[in-house]
Amino acid sequence: MTQYLISVLDDTSNSASTDEMNAIDTFNDQLRADGHWVFAGGLAAPDTATVVDGRDGQAVFTDGPFLESKEYVAGFWIITAPHLDVALRLAAEGSKSCHRRVEVRPFLGA
Amino acid sequence: MTDVAEVITRIHREEWARVVATLAGRFGDLDIAEEMAAEAFASAVRRWPVDGVPPSPGGWLTTTAHRKAVDRLRREVRRVEKHREALMLADVPEPLGVIDDDRLRLVFTCCHPALAMPARVALTLRMVGGLTVAEVARAFLTQEAAMGRRITRAKAKIKAAGIRYGVPLRADLPARVSGVLAVLYLIFNEGYLASDPAKEAVRGDLTAEAIRLTRLVHTLMPAHREVTGLLALMLLTEARRPARMSATGELVPLDQQDRGCWDRDLIAEGHDLVRACLTAGQAPGRYQILAAINAVHTDARDIRHTDWSQVVALYDQLTRVDPSPIVRLNRAIAVAELDGAQVALALVEGLPLQGYHLYHATRAELLRRLGYREQSRTAYDRAIELAGNSAETAYLVHRRDQWAGA
Numbered sequence: 001m002t003q004y005l006i007s008v009l010d011d012t013s014n015s016a017s018t019d020e021m022n023a024i025d026t027f028n029d030q031l032r033a034d035g036h037w038v039f040a041g042g043l044a045a046p047d048t049a050t051v052v053d054g055r056d057g058q059a060v061f062t063d064g065p066f067l068e069s070k071e072y073v074a075g076f077w078i079i080t081a082p083h084l085d086v087a088l089r090l091a092a093e094g095s096k097s098c099h100r101r102v103e104v105r106p107f108l109g110a
Numbered sequence: 111m112t113d114v115a116e117v118i119t120r121i122h123r124e125e126w127a128r129v130v131a132t133l134a135g136r137f138g139d140l141d142i143a144e145e146m147a148a149e150a151f152a153s154a155v156r157r158w159p160v161d162g163v164p165p166s167p168g169g170w171l172t173t174t175a176h177r178k179a180v181d182r183l184r185r186e187v188r189r190v191e192k193h194r195e196a197l198m199l200a201d202v203p204e205p206l207g208v209i210d211d212d213r214l215r216l217v218f219t220c221c222h223p224a225l226a227m228p229a230r231v232a233l234t235l236r237m238v239g240g241l242t243v244a245e246v247a248r249a250f251l252t253q254e255a256a257m258g259r260r261i262t263r264a265k266a267k268i269k270a271a272g273i274r275y276g277v278p279l280r281a282d283l284p285a286r287v288s289g290v291l292a293v294l295y296l297i298f299n300e301g302y303l304a305s306d307p308a309k310e311a312v313r314g315d316l317t318a319e320a321i322r323l324t325r326l327v328h329t330l331m332p333a334h335r336e337v338t339g340l341l342a343l344m345l346l347t348e349a350r351r352p353a354r355m356s357a358t359g360e361l362v363p364l365d366q367q368d369r370g371c372w373d374r375d376l377i378a379e380g381h382d383l384v385r386a387c388l389t390a391g392q393a394p395g396r397y398q399i400l401a402a403i404n405a406v407h408t409d410a411r412d413i414r415h416t417d418w419s420q421v422v423a424l425y426d427q428l429t430r431v432d433p434s435p436i437v438r439l440n441r442a443i444a445v446a447e448l449d450g451a452q453v454a455l456a457l458v459e460g461l462p463l464q465g466y467h468l469y470h471a472t473r474a475e476l477l478r479r480l481g482y483r484e485q486s487r488t489a490y491d492r493a494i495e496l497a498g499n500s501a502e503t504a505y506l507v508h509r510r511d512q513w514a515g516a
Binding site for chain 2 (some may be wrong): 002004081082083084085086087088089104105106108109
């Protein structure tokens with residue numbers, strides 16, 4: 001079993017609509033029922049981010065996201081799947097439920 | 111000696127995919143499968159001239175590769191305790207299972223849609239086709255080191271992303287088969303009409319390799335009619351290759367080809383496959399329709415005997431499966447033969463293909479037939495600017511200047 005991060009890509013800071021939320025809930029229930037669920041969550045807009053650099057002892061805080069980009073991660077799922085084909089199918093359903101593009105990325109070998 | 115060398119070359123063509131596939135199936139690791147298969151063949155090159163060719167060369171190679179893999183894993187286990195399970199591997203391989211399924215797994219893994227198209231093509235040629243990295247690099251005019259990195263990256267992604275060494279989920283099967291066929295067709299087309307002016311215009315080694323791989327996939331999935339269709343399409347196209355190039359390196363279009371040079375055996379085989387598709391009685395897919403169109407062309411004694419109404423009818427069918435502008439352009443070319451250049455030109459004008467040389471070449475040809483000299487010449491100029499293949503460019507220049515000088 002491999003764990004995969006499914007990131008939701010977005011270019012607006014509008015939260016999911018009610019319809020999308022309902023679809024996401026249904027999808028999440030299915031993930032739990034089928035044993036794929038690990039964790040999921042939505043993220044606040046990128047301008048709420050703070051970059052922290054603690055490498056030199058005294059932490060330095062910087063306002064704003066690390067990467068300024070048109071598109072950003074608006075939320076994510078962490079799922080477990082036997083192989084990529086299953087992860088891609090789930091990602092396709094996830095993408096449909098939240099009506100946004102997603103990126104699938106494996107975690108490093110457990 | 112020479113005889114043994116020839117035998118090894120032949121066995122390499124016949125058995126490479128099977129050895130790699132069997133090992134990948136047993137060890138779940140493409141890297142090990144590829145390296146140990148290569149080592150087993152290297153052993154054969156050393157041993158067979160001395161010991162003689164074993165009675166079952168494929169079995170010998172698989173066993174040798176398997177032992178080498180076990181040895182290597184054991185060495186790694188001694189270094190890294192984590193791989194303890196490898197110690198459990200048997201010395202003598204299990205009796206061969208459903209080998210064909212292993213080769214099919216290999217094909218589907220190399221053509222996985224999560225890999226970029228160039229990576230799929232390279233992996234398929236290397237892992238299934240058994241070409242060396244240098245040969246794959248040469249085929250695509252890439253540096254060997256760069257091609258090596260591309261293949262290594264692809265294998266690393268397969269491992270890290272958990273691309274399964276297996277046949278697709280049933281629900282994914284149609285899309286995945288199309289993906290495999292797209293890779294094979296791309297290899298064929300690159301050989302049939304190289305897209306790069308620095309490459310030889312037509313390369314029989316690549317078309318032959320594509321046909322060999324497609325024959326293999328056809329053997330593995332005999333009931334899949336699109337596979338049959340693609341094989342037929344390739345054979346009927348390949349059959350015309352000897353007539354496709356003039357002595358001066360110009361592309362010779364279908365209507366001017368010496369049909370006596372066409373390969374009758376390939377045509378007969380292609381026609382048989384097309385008939386096999388037709389008798390299945392289901393709505394044919396894209397490759398079957400393209401094969402049928404080529405069957406009509408190869409059925410005609412000369413261009414005047416071509417059944418153009420049949421060709422147009424098949425293009426109508428293809429347009430329903432694939433309504434892309436390129437299909438509509440090709441349909442228009444057939445319509446020109448049936449209903450005349452004026453009708454065809456109306457179909458061509460406005461197709462969103464401004465960047466495609468054959469759009470301009472087709473317009474040029476139709477305008478020429480209608481007597482619009484200046485417009486035709488401008489269209490030829492545009493086509494020549496955009497064409498990538500050297501023989502095609504030579505033909506277009508010849509065609510343009512022929513008329514200008516007349």
